[in-house]
Amino acid sequence: MLKRIPLFYKYLLSYSILLIIPLIVTSLFSYKHYTSILKEEIMLGHEQMLEQMRDTFDTKMREMNTISYEISSNPELTPYYLEQNMYHAYAAKRLLNFTVANNFFQNVFLYIKEGDYIYSAESTYSIPLFTDNIYQYKNWSPSQFRNDLNRLETPILRPSEEVDSSLLKSNRAITYIVPLPPSGVEPYGAAVFIIDEDTVKGLQRGGIEERVGNTLILNEKGEVITSLYDTDYLQDQSFLQSIKALPPGSKSIKIKNEQYILSTAKSNYTGWTYLTMMPQEHLLKKVSQVQYRAMIVLIANLFLGSIVIYFLMRINYSPLQQIFSYTTLQLGKSVQNSSDVLNMLSNMNKKSKAIENKWKDNQYAIRKYLLIELLHGQITDMKEFYDRGEEVGLNFREKRIFVLRCEIKDEDIDNKAIISERINNEIYTRYEGYEVKWANQNVITYICTLGKEDQQLKEFILFLHKILKEHSQGSITIGVGCIYEDMNKIGKSYMEASTALDYKLIKGQNQVIFFDEINSENQLDYWYPKQEIETLQLLVNERDTAKIIEMIKNIHRDVEKNKPPLHMVRCICYDIINCIIKNSYNNENSYLADLTYPDIEKLSKFETLQDFEQLANEICMRLQGVVQDRNIESDLRERAITFIRENYRDNQFSVQKMADSLSVAQTYLKRYFKQQTGQTITDYLSFYRIEHAKQLLKNSNISLKELVKEIGYHDVSSFIRKFKNEMKITPGEYRKIHTDRKKVN
Structure with missing residues (x-):
């Protein structure tokens, strides 16, 4: 049956199955998974909003309690002081002006027990005047008002109630009364905070998007302190008690045959319960929209996928022919x-x-290059060397290191491969070693490492020399450098091994020459500038370039005067260069780290004191060049800062324009400025503009539009956003704070 079906339709059917099954499975999984996540995110968003509302109210309550403590601790607001004369009562106005810094409550009043007056930042009122004209409570009579204040022992918060007052926006207020002192056993008075319900509803209103839900605040007794909207179910005490008992989180409840999502949060500070009630259908409207859109997308994918498969099959009907x-x-x-x-x-x-295979060949070339650079003393960052070496199988695991060089006479060149293989076999069985292929066909160079001091090292090398002579028709001379624990001194060991080979003119050919034996033979007879090298190290640490140059010249004069042997002169040159390189990297003397120094190969080949003189002069000339470059860079820093301070008002300011003015590359200028100041050019420009804006806000009355032009911003909105991000308040608030301070002063 299947054999009779044309190949085209077989492929069409198979590709359709490959599309439909994974698409349906993936879509159903994604549909359930992501709608579940979206639902959880919506619920979590409401819970977080509610917690934020709770934290805001807790903060405001703490602030009012703090103000109560401040009032009770102020000696000019005590009963004794206020009741002396009316001038003191008048002077108390400025001490009660707390609404400037806190706009949560509409006003704060000070009442002294059994007194006839109530004090505020605006005026001093008699009790009848206050209750009959200023704040006329519908359910709180003047006598009860006075009686409650006189008997007050603990803080009391009166839920939202009707208050007839021209000072209120909504004619409803929440009253918070705190005894003075708040923690005293026998209060002498009370602080009365009048909170406009419209202010509280402004905080609650952020919890719902439209007028389809409600936000409630219940006190510890389950009574409604305030609600965003008045509804019938708020009169049902059993309902209020039931929702008060709910744990924090979100629950689904039914009210009047409609399903609601109820989110609650409780305050540990006040004991209040915060609730939002949203119709489930409205709250999960976005989830329903996602579900609908997901279904549309699935159907569209199936339809479009079928069309694409059909046309692809028309194109790929003969896949083998295409191959x-x-x-x-x-x-x-x-x-x-x-x-x-x-x-x-x-x-x-x-x-x-x-x-x-080409990659393997390149690995060998890279390893050879790294080893030659190491011998030449051109490696300054050993960590980078280890990282690069590890990629090509080059890894020095041991700390102690030395260089061995083997010279083969011309008649043995044909046997060089055999001799090299023999050396490798013997060295690799005892030490970790790497052969360095050199341009000089007569010399084989090895870098060897060992983990601990080997007392039989010399005996082993002598034994190796004996074996090599058995495979050689001519003479084989081996030069061995000293052992060092500092990888940076491998170049010195190489130079010592080369010097030891040169000593065959004195010692004779066809033998092993150890540099430390040459040195020990001559160290009592020849001068070496040990103290001068130590002084040079101190000068490098002190970054005194002029004295560094002078010291190198002094060493040069001493060499001419004392005329030490050639190998000692080479060592002196190496110690000078190594001293500068090592300390320039270890002590943050970066102004020396970029110098290029003569390599070790050059040191090992010079043969006269005139060569040393030329080398010393070359180092001094390079150091003097560094000093000149440093002076130029220091001048660039001052010119860059001056350019910003002179051109920050230009709203077309750009780094490229700045770089062109200073005659440097933009990338170099950005990197250099960050190194010198610790800030990018953009950050420094923004800081300077904000500082100038702060001065204008404090000391002038120009409008924000004029101010923005003055400091180089494009528009007011971007300036306000940047200012608030930096100062945490808007420019208008910043100006108001400083204006109020001037008035107080």
Whole structure:
């Protein structure tokens, strides 16, 4: 049956199944998963909003309690002081002006027990005047008002109630009364905070998007302190008690046959319960929208996918023919069967192996390059060397290191490979070593490391020399440098090994020459500037370039005067260069780290004191060049800062324009400015503009539009956003604070 179906329809059916099954499974999983996540995110968002509202109210309550403490601790607001004369009562106005810094409550009043007056920042009122004209409570009579204040022992918060007052926006207020002192046993008075319900509703209103839900605040007794909207269910005490008992989080409840999502949060500070009630249908409207859109997308994908599959099948009806065409294009000859395709794959495999072999050859070249750089003393960052070396199989695991050089006479050149292999076999069985292929065909160089002091090292090298002579028809001379624990001194060991080879003119050929033996033979007879090298190290640490140059010249004069042997002069040169390089990297003397120094190969080849003189002069000239560059860079820093301070008012300011003015590259200027100041150019410009704006806000009355032009911003909104991000308040608030301070002063 299937055999009779055309190939086109077989492919069409198979591709359709491949599309439909994964798409449906993936869509259903994603649909359930992401709608669940969206639902949780919406619920979590309401809970977080509620917690934020709770934290805001807790903060405001703490602030009012703090103000009560401030009032009770102020000696000018005590009963004794206020009741002396009316001038003191008048003077208390400025001490009660707390609404400037706190706009949560509409006003704060001070009442002294059994007194006839109530004090505020605006005026001093008699009790009848206050209750009959200023704040006329509908459910709080003047006598009860006085009686409650006189008997007050603990803080009391009266829920939202009707208050007839021209000072209120909504004619409803919440009253918070705190005894004075708040923690005293026998209060002498009370602080009365009048909170406009409209202010509280402004905080509650952020909890719902439209007028479809409600936000409540219940006190510890389950009574409604305030609600965003008055509804019938708020009169049901059993309902209020039931929702007060709910744990924090979100629950689904039914009210009047409609399902609501109720989110609650409780305050540990006040004991109040904060609630938002949203119709479930409205709250999860976005989830329903996502569900609907997901279904539309699934159907659209199936429809479009079917169309795409159909046309692709029309295009790819002959897939094997397309493979043959591709193979023909790659090989440049006609391909008619599968064997030709296999031949193409075989050729690709051969090319892949050729590329792999080239990589291996490059590994060898890179390793050789790194070893030569190390011997020449051109490696200044050993961490970078280890990282690069690890990629090509170059890794020094041991700390102690020395260089061995083996010179083969011309008649043994044909046996060099055999001799090299013999050396490798002997050294690698005892030490970690790397052979360095050199341009000089007569000399084989090895870098060797050992973990601990080897008392039999010399005996081993002598034994190695004996074995090599057995495979040699001519003479083989080995030079061995000293052992060092500092990888930076490997170049010195190489120079010592080269010097030891040169000593064959004195010691004779066909033997092993150890540099430390040469040195010990001559160290009592020749001068060495040990104290001068130590002084040079101190000068490098002190970054005194002029004295560094002078010290190098002094060492040069001492060399001419004392005329030490050539190998000692080479060591002196190495110690000078190593001293500068090592201390420039270890002590943050970066102004010396960029110098290029003569390599070790050059040190090992100079043969006269005139060569040393030329080398010393070369180092001094390079140091003087560094000093001049440093002076130029210091001048650039001052010019860059001056340019910003002179051009910050330009709203077309750009780093490129600044770089052109200073005649430097933009990338260099950005990097240099950050190194010198610790800030980017943009950050420094923004800081300078904000500082100037602060001065204008404090000392002038110009409008924000004029101010923005003055400091180089494009528009007012971007300036306000930047200012608030930096100062945490708006420019208007900043100006108001400083204006009020001037008035108080």
